[in-house]
Amino acid sequence: MQITLYRRSFAVAGSPVSHSFVPDHAGQHHTFTAGGQVHEAKRREVAVTVPDDATVNTLRHLLCWRAKSKAVRSTAQEVFDFAVAEDQGFSVAKG
Template structure:
């Protein structure tokens, strides 16, 4: 099954990166200051393949699914890391 994740970073070296399972609020403006210059966030949507039985808990921003060792819950960062590493059941689409 595919889900959409939301990726936020800034166009400068070593800037922080954030990922979310729910969209960022359109009313929020995110900025980052480096070397005396202010950068606006760059937002993009990423399609990620996750296990077929996965469910989103949007209130807690978690992905829940049945793993080999029972029920699993992962944060958006963990899901993104699983997908980029190609962990079983996860990949970037």
């Protein structure tokens, strides 16, 4: 099954990067100050393949899925890390 993660990052080395299951509100702005300059957040969607039994709980900001017959709950950042590592049946979708 494929889901979309929403990535927010800044074009500055060492700046924070975040992932979410829901997009930022259209009126919401995020900035990062480095070297006396203010940088606006860059947003992009990342398609991720997750296990077929996975469900997104947007209220709690978790992906719920099963691994070796036990329930697992993962944050958007953990899902992204699994996908990049191609671990536990996760992967970044080829687009």
